[in-house]
Amino acid sequence: MRAATKRAAGRTALKRALIPIENKRSFLEVTGDVVEHVDPIFYGDPKTAAFKALGIN
Structure with a gap:
């Protein structure tokens, strides 16, 4: 994760x-x-990740 994040x-x-x-x-x-x-x-499940990516609380 470290190298990928830095790149x-x-x-x-x-x-x-x-x-x-x-x-x-x-x-x-x-x-x-x-x-x-x-x-x-940080997110715990795919639905939360989608909402966070879209800026929806």
């Missing part, structure tokens, strides 16, 4: 990232420069 953030000026709640611990291993520029949005 995506660097290539696309990623601002937000939808991350499964199961990977929350892995996100803490991402380098500080990536964490500084990416707002993680």
Whole structure:
């Protein structure tokens, strides 16, 4: 996850990232420069992820 997040953030000026709640611990291993520029949005199920991606609460 670390390398993929860093590449995506660097290539696309990623601002937000939808991350499964199961990977929350892995996100803490991402380098500080990536964490500084990416707002993680954690989700527990696909429906919640879709709502969060669309900006629906």
